[in-house]
């Protein structure tokens with residue numbers, strides 16, 4: 196018997212079949228039966244893949260039509276009132292996406308991944324009532340398909356810990372009722388089959404938990420593990436170590452602990468406790484979050500190190516987390532550079548790695564095929580270590596000899612010089628960068644890529660769009676203009692395509708939420724910028740107006756956080772190379788006469804570590820690399836940055852340390868309450884708190900925006916304030932954008948007039 200374990204498998208389908216059928220269903224083109232059919236075929240296929248790879252512990256209930264947390268809300272019957280009159284898939288999708296009567300439930304990031312879950316809504320009156328249908332059906336379906344699965348469930352503590360309270364009550368008040376529902380579920384499950392494994396996912400345990408939450412663990416798992424002798428319980432954590440919880444769990448009657456040894460090195464510190472408890476250790480050694488081929492020999496060594504403490508018979512070999520976070524398979528990457536392809540491994544390929552690692556670790560006999568896979572693994576890893584595609588001496592030397600790592604002048608001197616140079620007014624109006632991405636500009640990019648049109652035509656279409664953007668902005672009287680970003684499909688991909696060290700795939704989609712997938716760039720090697728990336732477009736825009744045009748770049752931390760990053764170099768060093776590349780672009784822009792430059796850090800906060808103990812290290816290098824990216828800017832070159840979220844309280848000092856001259860932020864949806872923190876800490880630099888929400892098509896009235904600006908002025912002085920929408924306008928339609936911005940400028944004029 197093989198001793199391999201997979202925490203979970205992606206469900207969207209290797210050709211995004213689930214996405215496609217869901218979207219056709221939502222559009223009314225197919226009925227729900229079709230969705231069910233596709234889903235069932237996908238599940239069967241995914242089980243077969245794992246079975247073929249000799250995975251012993253294959254999951255059921257890792258499938259979902261939309262999201263596993265949402266499934267858990269249905270499982271536990273915690274349906275918010277506004278959806279209680281609906282049923283079945285109508286209710287399910289209304290909760291996920293809203294309907295004409297009810298707004299959707301909130302969605303938020305799953306820990307530090309780019310997956311988003313539907314946030315449960317709990318109040319003190321929430322009543323839980325088990326609905327076991329999906330869980331039981333999936334198990335039975337797998338069994339009919341010849342696979343005896345373990346059953347994946349979100350653990351009770353993680354479920355409640357990630358819920359939001361709608362009445363400020365403590366969501367953990369419900370721990371007993373939730374455990375009660377799970378108890379009933381386990382009773383039901385125990386009659387299905389002999390010896391069933393349940394995996395409770397408790398990733399909340401990798402966070403810094405207070406003693407109250409820790410105190411819930413033992414009673415919950417004592418109870419659950421005692422429901423039936425026929426059920427073995429594994430508690431799975433991932434993305435970090437979970438030592439505080441493990442210390443408690445070893446004293447409960449659970450069967451196994453699944454721990455992450457790729458992103459949770461400190462899990463090593465708890466091995467003795469596990470050994471003493473004689474529990475099974477599911478050792479997550481194959482990276483479930485990144486796309487690089489495992490170095491099989493190193494993984495076997497890692498397992499051997501673990502087995503110096505934990506009895507080998509008690510070890511299962513596993514993925515570090517669900518493979519949901521990596522793309523499906525390399526099979527369709529026919530256009531990818533063959534060297535790069537040989538360094539990669541996606542979900543399906545990782546199953547084979549797992550098999551090989553465990554065979555070697557458990558000293559099982561290798562087949563000829565295994566031997567040849569092992570040999571290519573060695574060769575591929577060696578080629579990756581030595582390839583000149585990856586290792587660029589010039590970049591490395593340049594990084595080593597870096598002298599200037601931040602701007603030379605202090606903010607006080609810079610802002611004086613800048614105000615003198617630009618002569619801008621208080622309450623200066625601007626936008627965040629992008630204007631609507633119309634079907635025409637998308638087609639223009641697509642046609643150019645596929646060779647349907649030539650460069651001249653492509654460029655002239657872009658220029659037409661820029662012309663329109665500039666003349667529109669002038670016509671409504673905006674102060675600082677932008678070119679509108681018509682050449683960019685995405686703020687990271689655009690730069691990745693122009694930088695060395697990045698690769699792009701055809702089909703490496705990863706589920707982001709519901710039917711939405713993203714295809715992150717791969718940073719495989721040393722990053723460098725050979726040629727300017729944005730200068731021509733911005734210069735063109737500037738040539739069309741006497742007003743200031745703001746240059747538009749994406750910052751190093753955001754580029755890093757939205758890519759699959761090489762694992763043979765620390766992230767901070769990769770970010771440094773990107774920072775240096777951006778610094779060159781900033782310099783080229785200012786030398787071309789573009790003196791106001793925005794370096795977006797939309798994803799700065801997304802990179803925050805899960806554990807407090809690691810935060811200061813991240814903040815330090817993230818700030819340093821942002822500062823490096825703008826280090827070449829002269830005293831009167833004004834650096835803007837933009838961030839897309841509104842929770843600033845805990846990171847305000849870090850934002851200040853980034854030392855941008857102007858920051859635009861998202862506050863529109865949260866009012867000016869959030870701005871108070873800027874005042875409290877005595878934030879000096881200039882701030883553009885978004886004065887309206889671009890995430891909705893609604894056009895805000897002039898009066899509304901006057902009130903909003905007045906409210907901002909109660910917190911910060913007019914000299915410090917810029918006026919802008921709260922994010923880029925690319926997802927909006929032109930009519931809304933025109934009206935909204937016109938109203939915004941009118942509102943500023945009224946406020947300026949009133950204050951004279």
Ligand code: GLN
Nearest residue numbers: 627628629797839923924
């Ligand atoms: N400059 C980008 C835009 O306007 C910023 C996008 C973002 O913040 N996500 O689209």
Ligand code: ZN
Nearest residue numbers: 838839922923
């Ligand atoms: Zn934004």
